[in-house]
Amino acid sequence: MRIRSQTDFWCGLLFVAVGAAVIVLAQEYRFGTSARMGPGYFPTLLGSLMAVLGLTLALPALAIDGERLPKLHWRPLAMVLLGIAVFGITLEYLGFVAAIFALVAVAGLADPDLKPIEIALVALFMVLFSTGIFVLLLGLPIRLWPNL
Amino acid sequence: MKLPRRRFLHLAAGAAALPAFSSIVWAQTYPARPVRMIVPYAPGGAADIAARLMCQWLSERLGQQFIIDNRPGAGTNIGTEVVVRAAPDGYTLLLVNLANAINASLYENLNFNFVRDIAPVGGMMRLPQVMVVNRDVPAKTIAEFIDYAKANPGKINMGSSGIGTSVHLAGELFMAMTGTKMTHVPYRGTATAFTDLIAGQIHVMFPAISSAIEYVRAGTLRALAATTAARLDVLPDVPAMQEAVPGYEASAWYGIGGPKGTPAEIVGKLNTEINAGLADPKMQAQFAKLGVPVLSTSPAEFGKLVVDETEKWAKVVKLAGARAQ
Amino acid sequence: MDIFSNLVIGFSVAVTLKSLAYCFVGVFLGTLIGVLPGIGPVATVAMLLPLTFKLDPATSMIMLAGIYYGAQYGGSTTAILVNIPGESSSVVTTLDGYQMARQGRAGPALGIAAIGSFAAGTVATLIVALFSPPLATIALKFQPADYFSLMVFGLIGAVVLARGSLRKAIAMVVLGLLLGLVGTDVNSGVMRFTFGAPALAEGISFVALAMGMFGVAEVIYNLEQRGQDRQVFTSKLGRVLPSRAELSFSKWSIVRGTALGSILGILPGGGALLASFAAYTIEKKVARAPRDFGNGDIRGVAAPESANNAGAQTSFIPMLTLGIPSNPTMALMIGALMIQGIQPGPEVMTQRPELFWGIIASMWIGNLFLLMLNLPMIGLWVKLLAVPYRLLFPAILVFCCIGVFTINNNVFDLFQLVAFSGIGYVLLKLGCEPAPLVLGLVLGPMMEEYLRRALLISLGDPLVLLASPISAGFLIAAAALLVSIAVPAIRATREQAMKE
Structure with a gap:
């Protein structure tokens, strides 16, 4: 399998990693319920959103042509x-x-x-x-x- | 990595200075350079302004600049830690306050022990609190409010300036001593809480008198009680909480401290000047404008106040079940 | 109708030699600290507080207020010239302002910022004079649920700030929200994602993040171009003031920005923060030929700068009429009044009319001073860009470092600057724009706080978000905005997919 849009692919994977890390770290805090949210509620929600967004960026990058990875100086x-x-x-x-x-x-x-x-x-x-x-x-x- | 190196530098500084001067000589020449007073809050508010007044007074009296250095954050812990780690030479001072006493039990893993690591220099002022309710709350007296709260358990919203602040804990103490149950709604500071209290989103709060007095005078909010043992000069018609809830007292206080090991001569010199400032009619007039009674003490008396308050609020923190990592 | 007699009282206070002098000192200092990144009005007002102990209340307020709105004015200068936003309101100004500067149009950008700010300041001052008491009731009408919905609206608008990929813009908003989680959770007191660093208890330093992601990342990005490409700014300096055509091109942007800023400024719970962002978003959606936004469109400077200044003026309304400070600088001013024995609140207007109207009159005079002070300065600023970049960039870095440090006098914030500069550079390389992230960072904590507070007060009933007409209105508007962003984007993607 060839990655056709390298920037989007790695960018997306980065977001998935960030989202996953937040979800894992947020398990330390009480989740609560929708009516009475605990400190862990928002982080878990946002972490999941981040991971999903990363996937929507990384997966199409396998199919649609795009930029190569830029060079860091x-x-x-x-x-x-x-x-x-x-x-x-x-x-x-x-x-x-x-x-x-x-x-x-x-x-x-x-x-x-x-x-x-x-x-x-x-x-x-x-x-x-x-x-x-x-x-x-x-x-x-x-x-x-x-x-x- | 950061801690030992800093400590080493301070030790080195102390070792280099000690043989050269005896502490008496130190005190005589003190202050020989500008003195920093760490205020563990962002600028603004009665405490910061009072500290500025006091610094101006000390600058004039001791002939060296006393500079305010605001180090806000982590409920005063950041600024306090700066002073704990500073060289005990009298050139770094701390605005000590009730939050320091509360934090001793509120925070589980502090890098310092406040009572052990900060040497008391002297008290500065008290900051009484006042129990205010929204105008539409039917209760007109403390007793009526207690009945009202008991009839509506959990339905009365009590605002505060944040978990574990003196505003919050004064309310928790009230609930504990009267057997009432209210919903605690924390805010970031009192400003937005006042908006919601006036608009009726929350019903009751125990803010500092300085921030609440104008709403009470204008009739936007109703004061039910002062949290002090006696009635306040500025609100003579408002009863003290003690009159309805015997034994209740909750008021913030402010004073000055230095790192543990600050020479007694320097502490004495500062204490004398601070108390002279608190006795000065002009300074008293300015403190009065802020609506705060002065708190003039010896270093030992102030130290005892800190210890007593630390013990008292540890119990309330436990009751409230408040905890911060 | 005694507004005229009131204004006469006001001007008789504000147009004395002493008042004028202190007003000038205030706006001059304000402009200075606004231009210097980082060090904000809070630190400056705090520093000058002891000075006001000896002044009368009106004079000290005139000076302190001058610092406050002078700083709003000056903030745009560094944003336009070197891409450094000193506070949240000037983040938006960097988007088109810095691009204009790179094209040799720094003069018109600075000019339109000054002119737009003056026009907005004049209108907003009139609004404060005429409608303070009725508008103050709006501030009280806003409940936690309404603020939450306003924040949701603002966040969806944040996506519009970016010019590139929509998915990346959304991801940046979410990343900003995630970074906003760091710090003490107001509702539970739990410290989240602080990794044991007490300095993170108050959250990530906004200034460190904004300066790192915009200012320093841009410096690194410029340094990697060598030789011919290296000339960051075109050598021709162009005109110093906006042309007549540019003025008439941006006049409706100024009007819209002023209106929006005036309304949002009244809300003490964080409305003013949104003013410049919202103005830019709306401009990009409403203005004709919006494709130039982000590439140096003068309307992208005019609208947010007007909104920002209008909001700065009307945010005095809750303070003057209710005694509620909208932001930390206002809290300090209340402190300054207290030391004079005046408790700001509903009674100031009736019992101290000379103070109330004096401040209002001085606001307009201060705005006039700012215009007179800033227009001649533009030529000087523009010349600064002619300094070779290799000499300019170390100076930019020094100012960034000092600015970040002086916010809390904490070295830890400089390490945050290092981190966010690096992250900002990588994101820039990956085609992710930092503006939506910044708005997410600013609004995220407030959004969570207000939602959870709304639910706490309503005893867990989510319908509270629809029960209030204000909240329901914002949610509907947010949904409409979402559709207007999503539909063209989906269509574009489909077209691209069809082509393949």
Whole structure:
């Protein structure tokens, strides 16, 4: 058997998986009755709906021609996500200024055209600009530097 | 993975600081940098505003900024945990309130023990609650309401701002002590609950006086009782619940605490300033506008209040069968 | 008919140097925080609260109200320029607004948003002045069952937000509903799908999800194009203001958006949330030649922006007349009044007419300020797009991170941003559009909450949904909308199948 619309097929299977996972997890909560719904009622209902929708997407994909699976570009994806995560961790331990430098430096790797000097300048500009607006003007309770 | 590392950092911070200063010197120079007060609620509401008033007072008196840091979520548990894990140096404080005492029994698996992990600094204010009914409810007194509720078991809808909130538990306490049975209808906060109470979808609620008083004054809702031991200054004609249900008392309260191990000198210094603020006529006038009586205590008295309330509400939580994971 | 004498009282309060100054400060700050993604009016109003302790009630309300509707105004700017919706209302603006910006029409998009908002604000202010008390009773007429049916109607409309596959759009709505389940169940207190993370107890961070799926996913998507395709925005900047033809093209959209927003804004139980979504849906169904929607149709910016601003104004009605806050910012304003010794409620209008009418008069002045402030700014914003993308994208990411963090001051929300950026990118690649998902996330929890509350109050009788005429009306409308969406889609599928 040949999958004729790859995008729809895998997309549909993903939805079926999500729906099934929700149904399984929702068994932990009381289901109740239609008149007095428990916390498990809606999740089970929605999970089933999700799974059915996934099937209506995946099954016709076997018969009707469609798009091939799109290519994922790992470099921008990984670097941007990593940059945000590093921002969070740095902010917790080293403060706002270091976090902005870390974010710009890591996320900057997502774009090979960006030169190191440009990264440094953008980071410096963002530190000055956002400290001015968020900390000085709006007075948000943000820690600028590491404690001690 | 997250916990041990944080704890390690705090230990390191403590170890580095301890030999250099004795705690007395600490207290003399305190506060040497801005102090954060964690408010475990979203901004708005009487408690947040009272905390802002107090922070402004402390900033003026102690010459350092006292900054409000709102950390809402999980019925105050998120903000509380931030303070539990903070260094006990007096630079991170918590707006302590009744929800902390209730949560000790409402939540099964908290990462902290409130009474053990938070050092009391001092009380700030009480927030009395009031039993209000929709205008079309025939009962005009508490006794009439109890009869009415007994005649219509389960048919009276009692609103609340959510499961396990002080508004909910004040109602549960009422049901338990009067032997009545009402249907509990929880809402997300009191705002939408008031809409339904005025429109008659729900019939009774036990909200904080500050949020209910204008409806009572305008006659949109009828107050049957104050939940406090004595009548309230702002509603002198409304009886205290005690007059009809002996022994009933339910009112929220707010105070300030810090992480366990906060030096006693710093706690003392803060307590003195807080109480000076609560005695200041201007501050009192502003608290009065919010409709809340001040609660001036020593650290030990406030600690005892927290312990007593934790025990009291544990019983009500059990009665109500409320539980949260 | 003493509306004129009332308005005279109002303007005599609002047109003093002091009031004007604070009104300007309010709308200026509001615009600023609206433009900055994430940090919303709630945080700003909270920050300024101590300042109002020293002001008189009217002045402080004029300033705080200015922040509130100024933020609604500014939110559209980032949505149009860089595809980042700072709050739920600007999600819809990204759909056509960002496409317009990519085609070099950022100026007209921003212009029509400002003009539409001003027109809507003016009309809505008049509505507040003329009809507040009777309209307030509408707010009380809406019962839990009615809200549930309104949400159902909104959810079916959500499908229309997407331009691609219908089945995927429906799946996205359901996925949004599923994500909306995360958090504490109001009716039972049980925490669902939180996996032991207390930070999820209040549910998924809406801002983290919206910024991740729209803003950051779009950044990643743009970064994968290299060389020639890389120019995200056309180099020619085009005109700065909408042309006369564009204005007349979108005038009925502004009218419809204003009407819809004004009505939904009155409902304190979440109506205003729906305003911009509903306006877009209806526009797409009603307007002539709707096939341009989603590809930079100026009406797709005009209608939701008007609806949004109209709703922001009329959501003052329940607060001013009943003392019921429609949203967290309003709750804060009530707090600001309380500290002044005023309890907002039915008596404010009769006992403090200068306050009530002063606020209303200042709303219109504030809208005028916003127009004067925003139109000249457009040229500047448009020039910003000329900055090379390799320098722009790190700045966009920094603003997203700060915005997400400052909502709750919680680092955990940044990890949510990471997760939703990744999910958003994958969904984008699979041809699934995030707009219906966002609406599902916003409406889902409310829908469940209202349904279960309706059943609790009616002691489990499902007929309560049909017993109320409002609820029955919405359900019929929802069914009609469903048919109007499904029939063309089914026909199209059949035609395709026949061809094969």
